[in-house]
Amino acid sequence: MVKQYNTKAIMASLLICGFVGMFSETALNIAISNLMVVFDISAATAQWLTTGFLLTLGILMPMTGLLLQWFTTRQLFVGSLASSIVGTLIAALAVNFEMLMVARVLQAAGMGLLIPLMFNTILVVYPPEKRGAAMGFVGLVIMFAPATGPTVAGLMIEYLTWHYIFWLSLPVLIVGLLVGLKYLENVTEVTKPHIDILSVVLSTVGFGGVVFGFSKAGEGSEGWGHPVVVASIAIGLAALALFVLRQVTMREPMMNMRVFKYPMFIVGLLMVLSCMMIILSSMIILPMYLQNGMALSAFAAGLMLLPGSALNGFLSPYMGRLFDKYGPKWLVIPGLAIVAAALWFFSGITPATSIAFIVALHIGLMVGISMVWMPAQTNGLNQLPPELYPHGTAVMNTLQQVAGAIGTAVAISILTQGMERYLGSSSAPTEVVEVANAMTFGSQHVFLFAMIVTLIGLAMALFIRRVIVNHAAPMHSMH
Structure with a gap:
């Protein structure tokens, strides 16, 4: 007898809270230049608001496999939301950089618990043939929230103050907590393994x-x-x-390495990591390029990126359903081909490129990613036996943070080196036009780097097979 859960209510509470967490993660990025002025801090110091967030996630996520076995679903949910709500309140009231920094760490701790909890709960409450669609809704949140963050934040900074980014999030988190307290059930058994x-x-x-x-x-x-x-x-x-x-x-x-015995888990993991690197390297460079290379305002740059990201979010549940029906192969391979093509065109953009063309390319990039990310991830996790679910999600979520940090760092350094090389050979390196050209030169190289990552991903995707769920034998051959 399979236990029946109120899956809609459980998902609603987790998704509402996940949305706000992901939203505030990117909303603050647009506010960074504003905060540098308000708090009188350098770019390197302001960068800590992002780095500190990532660092907290990177430290906390590997432990989630253990925490999921030590605490009940409800305990972890309440703990993660308490941390998020307190962090958001402190951020909304912050009067200096230190206060905001503490708030960011608390918010990251909340997210670091919530995201693995969300994946693990889906693996427990949904049967394998319905997981794709459920994971698709997580995809909607994970992609759509960061996409709306910069646009909404741009509006708030223009008409109100940056504090409102957090005042806006606070009531939504409280609603999510109340829904969860009413409907969220304990779905995992507490085994309290040795720490x-x-x-x-x-x-x-x-x-x-x-x-x-x-x-x-x-x-x-x-x-x-x-x-x-x-x-x-x-x-x-x-x-x-x-x-x-x-x-x-x-x-x-603490983190069971047996997950690496399952070939489709490895393929799925590598797909997710390459997507993360592609998304982060292009999503950091593109807004910078639009603002510095094409001289658009932060709000305009945010608006240009909205259609692609919104479409990516809306398509995720559909991709999940297609995955449930047809398996990963027919989504992942064409998806990566679309991404590679979009990045190839991106590597040729100049300040003269039309805005419509850039928006169209960004839409192509994001649609391609939505075809790859969730299907590959769900397929990989489906191959694991239930006792490895917490470990599989911990490995995937932790390595995603690491891949994100690496992708960002490599993108920024390729950009910087490209700009320095260009300006070094320029006769008028201080002129606005030349700086924009240097930005173009550097950005083109970042897109080429992302395209190479995509092509490597495409080669790996040829090995992807649909996992038929029977948890008897761990070692399946690749054929």
Whole structure:
């Protein structure tokens, strides 16, 4: 007898809260230049509002597999929302940078618990043949919230103050909490596995060090050769190597490496990581290019990116249903081909390129991503036996944060080096036109980098097979 859940209400409470969390993550990015003036801080300091957020996620996410087995669904839900609500309130009242920074860490902690909880709950309450559509709704939230963030924030900054970004989020979070308290049931069993302190320390130093090192390199001022960057990436990688060794030898690992025995999980994971790198590298460069290369306002740049991102969000549930019906292959391979084509055209844009063409390319890019992301992720997780669900979601979510930090850092450094190379050979490097040209030159190289990542993804996608769910044998051959 399969237990019946009120899936609609459970999903509603999780999705409302997830939406607000993802929204405030990107909404603040548009406000950064404004905050630099208000708080009188440098770009490198302001960058910490984003880096600190990512760092908290990178440290917390590896532990979620363990937390999902230690606490009930409701306990984790209430904990994550309490952290988000307190963080949002502090942010709305913030009078200085330090207050806002504390608020960001609390918000990130809330999100770091909520996202794995959302994936894990879907795997438990939906049967495999309906998971694609459910995951599609998560895709809608994960893509649509960050897409609306900059546009709404642009409006708020223009007509109100940045505080309203958080005042707007607060009542929605409270509604989400109330809906969850009423309808959310405990869907996982609490097994309270042994907590290995050494694993926690190694994972914190490892993932934290790597995310911090890449974020620091991405700031552009210090670059890759800076001792802090080199040291934190090196220490991070060493700690990760020890962490993996320890997990493999433990009886009750914090993050179970057995998930890597399942070939479709690995293919799905690699697809998701390449999508994350493509999205982040292009989503950071494109608004910068529109504002600095084409001299558009923040609000105009936000509006231009809205159709593609909104469409990506709206298509996610449909892609999920198509995946449930036809499997991943017919979505993932054409999707990556569309992404590669869009990026190829992007690598040729100039300040003279029409706005309509850029909007059309961005729509193509985002539609392609929606065909790849959720189908590949759901297919990968479907191959795992139920006891590995918390570990599979923890591995996917953690590595996504790492891939995000790496994608961002690589994009920013390719951009910076491209601009420096161009301006170095220019006869009038300070003129506005030349700076815009340098920005174009750098951006084109970033899009080429993203296209190479896509083509590698496309080669891997040829191995994707639909997972037929029977949890008897772990090792399926690739054929």
